[in-house]
Amino acid sequence: MSPYALLDSEEVLRGLLAGLDVGILLAEHNGAVCFINDAMRQLFEVPAGRPVATLADIGGINLKLAIIRGLIDAGFSDAVSRRQTGTLTLERWFDLPSSRRCIELRTSLIERPRALPLRLVLARDVTDLRRLGGEAGRAFPALITRDAQMREVLRQLAQVAPTDAYVLLQGESGTGKNLLVRQLHQLSRRAARPLVEVNCAAIPSELLESEFFGHVRGAFTGAHADRQGRFAVADRGTLFLDEVGEVPLHLQAKFLKAVQEQRFEPVGSNKTLTVDVRIVSASNRNLKDAVEARQFRADLYYRLSVIALHIPPLRSRKADIPLLIDHFLQDLLNRGYPRATVSPEALRLLLDYPWPGNVRELQNAMEHAVICAVDGVVLPESLPQDIRDFPARMVPTPARPAATATASQWRGQILFALRQCNGNKAAAAKMLGIDRVTLWRRMRKLGLQ
Numbered sequence: 485m486s487p488y489a490l491l492d493s494e495e496v497l498r499g500l501l502a503g504l505d506v507g508i509l510l511a512e513h514n515g516a517v518c519f520i521n522d523a524m525r526q527l528f529e530v531p532a533g534r535p536v537a538t539l540a541d542i543g544g545i546n547l548k549l550a551i552i553r554g555l556i557d558a559g560f561s562d563a564v565s566r567r568q569t570g571t572l573t574l575e576r577w578f579d580l581p582s583s584r585r586c587i588e589l590r591t592s593l594i595e596r597p598r599a600l601p602l603r604l605v606l607a608r609d610v611t612d613l614r615r616l617g618g619e620a621g622r623a624f625p626a627l628i629t630r631d632a633q634m635r636e637v638l639r640q641l642a643q644v645a646p647t648d649a650y651v652l653l654q655g656e657s658g659t660g661k662n663l664l665v666r667q668l669h670q671l672s673r674r675a676a677r678p679l680v681e682v683n684c685a686a687i688p689s690e691l692l693e694s695e696f697f698g699h700v701r702g703a704f705t706g707a708h709a710d711r712q713g714r715f716a717v718a719d720r721g722t723l724f725l726d727e728v729g730e731v732p733l734h735l736q737a738k739f740l741k742a743v744q745e746q747r748f749e750p751v752g753s754n755k756t757l758t759v760d761v762r763i764v765s766a767s768n769r770n771l772k773d774a775v776e777a778r779q780f781r782a783d784l785y786y787r788l789s790v791i792a793l794h795i796p797p798l799r800s801r802k803a804d805i806p807l808l809i810d811h812f813l814q815d816l817l818n819r820g821y822p823r824a825t826v827s828p829e830a831l832r833l834l835l836d837y838p839w840p841g842n843v844r845e846l847q848n849a850m851e852h853a854v855i856c857a858v859d860g861v862v863l864p865e866s867l868p869q870d871i872r873d874f875p876a877r878m879v880p881t882p883a884r885p886a887a888t889a890t891a892s893q894w895r896g897q898i899l900f901a902l903r904q905c906n907g908n909k910a911a912a913a914k915m916l917g918i919d920r921v922t923l924w925r926r927m928r929k930l931g932l933q
């Protein structure tokens with residue numbers, strides 16, 4: 485007899501469900517609730533006798549919306565259709581009648597032979613875990629972007645988050661890799677477990693092995709006690725290897741084995757430990773180049789980069805600059821800095837600057853600018869020196885073409901202005917100091933339409 489046949493007995497099934505302390509709810513495709521267990525009622529503080537007809541009836545909480553939002557955020561654009569098959573884990577703070585609780589919801593579809601699938605929702609209270617703090621629990625800053633490339637990265641990130649696939653994030657310094665890793669972890673089914681970060685560039689290479697794998701007492705001078713390594717601490721969670729390109733070659737073989745088999749021996753021990761970690765790594769140099777230069781093992785590279793995501797630099801997503809400026813000004817205001825606005829001249833400089841330090845540099849520049857603002861206005865002279873001085877070093881020079889500019893100069897300047905303004909002709913015209921009709925006429929003349 486199949487063990488599942490037992491579950492045909494209602495008593496057995498009831499006993500089983502009553503014994504679980506996880507909230508369970510089953511809903512039809514249209515959101516009509518067909519089953520809810522006691523744990524789910526308790527979790528959402530739904531009185532025992534009260535019927536729950538739809539997901540929206542749970543303590544006045546629009547759970548359906550929370551789930552759909554979560555699915556959409558996670559990149560399942562067909563969230564409400566039946567094609568979403570994977571499991572999605574999301575966490576939300578809910579204001580319940582007696583308290584504010586953080587509830588983890590896991591949802592998936594249960595296929596049925598001759599009917600539309602049922603939506604299964606599992607819920608558990610993770611408030612205490614979250615209140616305990618810890619990296620994984622702290623609310624992370626919002627990720628601001630309107631750039632299409634960046635959105636695509638976010639979509640892919642959300643799509644792979646609930647799987648256990650290894651992800652490699654590459655992008656220049658300050659592009660938001662750490663921020664993205666935190667999002668990835670939050671969206672993963674490991675969100676309630678630790679996100680353990682190791683900055684491979686910050687740890688001296690001779691200590692890296694023990695940092696990763698731990699050591700036993702006496703393994704080397706100074707090893708006074710057994711110490712757990714980061715792989716072990718991250719068990720069932722996510723291990724984030726920042727600057728993974730800095731792992732020295734001599735350690736990469738042991739590293740590969742740990743990454744591949746999830747097994748390793750602490751330094752000085754012959755006991756093999758087994759873990760379950762999801763590895764996410766980041767690098768601000770191109771690892772492929774490091775592979776070619778034989779500084780990084782190709783097998784390790786391929787293992788880590790099952791999903792490789794490239795974060796575009798800020799200079800290639802200029803439309804994000806004004807958005808980020810507003811965001812940082814607001815953030816500074818919230819942190820007690822004075823209110824400030826940015827003058828058009830200063831904005832021009834901020835848009836032209838190539839931002840080698842990307843979003844982090846912009847963030848710091850805004851702090852500098854707000855401190856140096858004049859009567860609440862950020863002027864060119866309020867900006868850090870590098871940004872103020874940049875146009876002088878820039879070729880071709882001014883955005884505003886001289887009256888005598890040649891056709892090819894005009895052409896270059898119009899294209900430049902359009903790029904800067906994300907194709908917005910009105911803004912580009914303003915930037916060039918001409919009216920819209922003139923711009924339009926010149927574009928036609930230059931064959932730029």
Ligand SMILES: Nc1ncnc2c1ncn2[C@@H]1O[C@H](COP(=O)(O)OP(=O)(O)OP(=O)(O)O)[C@@H](O)[C@H]1O
Nearest residue numbers: 626627628656657658659660661662663768843844
């Ligand atoms: N799109 C964004 N929206 C809001 N803040 C952002 C964004 N991208 C980055 N930041 C902020 O910029 C700073 C730098 O980001 P982060 O540390 O994630 O960059 P990184 O790519 O890991 O840099 P590094 O390679 O130097 O480690 C952080 O304070 C982060 O919160």
Ligand SMILES: [Mg+2]
Nearest residue numbers: 661662726766
């Ligand atoms: Mg980083």
